[in-house]
Amino acid sequence: MLTMNQIDQIKELQRQGYGPGEIASRLRIDRKTVRTYMKREDFNESLEAHTTWPSKLDRWKPLIDEWLAEDQRMRFKQRHTAKRIHQRLCGEHAGEYDCSYPLVQRYVKAKKVAQRQMDGFLELVWAPGEAQADFGEAEVMEAGVRKTIKYLTLSFPYSNAGFTQVFEGETAECVAQGLQDIFGYLGGVPRRIVFDNATGVGRKIQQHVALNQLFLRFKCHYGFSVSFCNPNAGHEKGNVENKIGYTRRNFFVPLPVVDRLVDLNMQLFKKALQDHARKHYKKGQTIAALFAEEQTALSPLPARPFNVERYERLRTDGYGKFCLDGKHWYSSAPEYASGEVTVGIKAREIVVYGPDGEVRGEHRRIYGEERSDSIDWHTSIAALMHKPSAWQNSHFRAATSPSVRQALDALPRDRLRDVLKGLVQSSERFGFEVALASLEEAVSVARLDSYSVHAVAARHVYDGLYGIPAAGPDLGVYDRAFIGEKEHTP
Incomplete structure (x- = not known):
C-alpha cells in the first residue's frame, strides 16, 4: 500500500511524460503498482476507517528522525544509511533495542522518499495555464449581519485573469472547494498553482514540502502541480497579491449585501467576466482575449468530481455533542452520547454519519x-417527540417565539407528542424553516395537531402560506355534459 506522497510522486512524473518503467526505477516501486496508479483518476477518500497498527520501531522513530535531520547539514557521503542507523541503535541501546534491520530499512526508505518531494524552480516568466492562489479578507452583509469573510483568489499571470470565491475560513477544505468551483466554472484545470506558505494546504520547510492529506488527494485527483513561495517572499507571487487588493477595492466596495455567501460567489464569477473586458496592463489586448488563449493550455476536468470532505471519528459528551477546532460544539443525536461518531468535515458544512454511513445530521460549519x-x-425535535417530558428545559423551546412556547406549554403530554410528530414529518419532507413557519401558523389559528401542522406546511410549499390555491381544471364541463344530456332525454 503506497502512501499518498508516493502516489503524488507517480502522478507528478506521469505529468512530466515519464513512462511506468522510468517511474518505477526512479521511485523504486514495482512497475505493476506504478501502472495501476497511473491509470487511476479517482482519489476520493473512502469513508471506511483506516487502522494504523503500532510498530516496534515507534519508540525509536524520533531518534532516527533526529539523525536524518542532522544528515541534511552533512556531506552526502557522510550521511546515515539504514544499515548504519541499525548498527548505532544496536550498539548504543543494547538490551533495549530489539527491532530487525528490514523494519529500519523500510522506515528510512519511506522517510528519504518523502524528503525528495520538492517543488521545482519558481519561474518569474509565467506560461499559459499557470496560476497563483491566495486568500484576502473583506467584510460583507449576510442575512442582515455584518461579518468578516475570507476570499480565495486564483489569478493567471499570463493573462492577468482572476476568479474569486468567498468562505468563512482558510482551511484546506475551503481551498479545495474554492478551487473546485473555479475549475468547474472554467471547464479546465491549471497545470501549476503557486501558493503562499501560510495557506491551509501545506507548508514548505527548507526544501521539504508537507501537504495536507485532503489537499494531496485533491491535487492528485485534478492533476496539477504545486509550488510554494519562500517564507517572507510574497513578491514571488506578485500577480495574485495585486489581484487580492484589486478584488477588495472593486468587488467588495460598496459592502456586498446578500442572503447567503453562495449567492455572492455566483455574483463574483459574473463580475470577473465583466472585469476581463479591460485591457492587459502591458500586452495591449483585453484580459478576456488573452485568457481565451490561455484556456487552451488548461488540463481537462476529471470524469468524476472530487468530494471535498474529510472524515474523523470524534468523541461525544453525555449530550451527544462533539467538538471541532477545540472550541466549536455540534450536536449529533442522543443515542450517540458518550461514544464516538463519524463526522464529515467540509468547507461550509459539518455532516454527522450513522454506523451505516447514512446522514444523521447536518450543521453549518462555524469559524472564529x-x-x-x-x-x-x-x-x-425527534428526540423530544420520544421524550416530551424534556420540553420545558429543551433548547428548542427556548428558541421558539413566546406564542408558540405558551401554546405548547399548555398541551398535555400526548398532544404535545402529536404536534412534535407533525413537526418532524414536515421537517423531513419540506425542511425545518417551513416546518417552523407552519407551527407558527397552526398556533395562530388554534389548530394544534400533527395533521394541521403537516397540512399547513404543504400549503406553504405549494401555494404560499397566505396564497390562494390554483383554481385547477374546470370540472363544470362534466356538470354541463350530464345536465345537457338529461335535458335531451325523452
Whole structure:
C-alpha cells in the first residue's frame, strides 16, 4: 500500500511524460503498482476507517528522525544509511533495542522518499495555464449581519485573469472547494498553482514540502502541480497579491449585501467576466482575449468530481455533542452520547454519519475564535417527540417565539407528542424553516395537531402560506355534459 506522497510522486512524473518503467526505477516501486496508479483518476477518500497498527520501531522513530535531520547539514557521503542507523541503535541501546534491520530499512526508505518531494524552480516568466492562489479578507452583509469573510483568489499571470470565491475560513477544505468551483466554472484545470506558505494546504520547510492529506488527494485527483513561495517572499507571487487588493477595492466596495455567501460567489464569477473586458496592463489586448488563449493550455476536468470532505471519528459528551477546532460544539443525536461518531468535515458544512454511513445530521460549519454551539433542530425535535417530558428545559423551546412556547406549554403530554410528530414529518419532507413557519401558523389559528401542522406546511410549499390555491381544471364541463344530456332525454 503506497502512501499518498508516493502516489503524488507517480502522478507528478506521469505529468512530466515519464513512462511506468522510468517511474518505477526512479521511485523504486514495482512497475505493476506504478501502472495501476497511473491509470487511476479517482482519489476520493473512502469513508471506511483506516487502522494504523503500532510498530516496534515507534519508540525509536524520533531518534532516527533526529539523525536524518542532522544528515541534511552533512556531506552526502557522510550521511546515515539504514544499515548504519541499525548498527548505532544496536550498539548504543543494547538490551533495549530489539527491532530487525528490514523494519529500519523500510522506515528510512519511506522517510528519504518523502524528503525528495520538492517543488521545482519558481519561474518569474509565467506560461499559459499557470496560476497563483491566495486568500484576502473583506467584510460583507449576510442575512442582515455584518461579518468578516475570507476570499480565495486564483489569478493567471499570463493573462492577468482572476476568479474569486468567498468562505468563512482558510482551511484546506475551503481551498479545495474554492478551487473546485473555479475549475468547474472554467471547464479546465491549471497545470501549476503557486501558493503562499501560510495557506491551509501545506507548508514548505527548507526544501521539504508537507501537504495536507485532503489537499494531496485533491491535487492528485485534478492533476496539477504545486509550488510554494519562500517564507517572507510574497513578491514571488506578485500577480495574485495585486489581484487580492484589486478584488477588495472593486468587488467588495460598496459592502456586498446578500442572503447567503453562495449567492455572492455566483455574483463574483459574473463580475470577473465583466472585469476581463479591460485591457492587459502591458500586452495591449483585453484580459478576456488573452485568457481565451490561455484556456487552451488548461488540463481537462476529471470524469468524476472530487468530494471535498474529510472524515474523523470524534468523541461525544453525555449530550451527544462533539467538538471541532477545540472550541466549536455540534450536536449529533442522543443515542450517540458518550461514544464516538463519524463526522464529515467540509468547507461550509459539518455532516454527522450513522454506523451505516447514512446522514444523521447536518450543521453549518462555524469559524472564529469564540466558543460556539450548533444544534441540529431536526434531531433535537425527534428526540423530544420520544421524550416530551424534556420540553420545558429543551433548547428548542427556548428558541421558539413566546406564542408558540405558551401554546405548547399548555398541551398535555400526548398532544404535545402529536404536534412534535407533525413537526418532524414536515421537517423531513419540506425542511425545518417551513416546518417552523407552519407551527407558527397552526398556533395562530388554534389548530394544534400533527395533521394541521403537516397540512399547513404543504400549503406553504405549494401555494404560499397566505396564497390562494390554483383554481385547477374546470370540472363544470362534466356538470354541463350530464345536465345537457338529461335535458335531451325523452
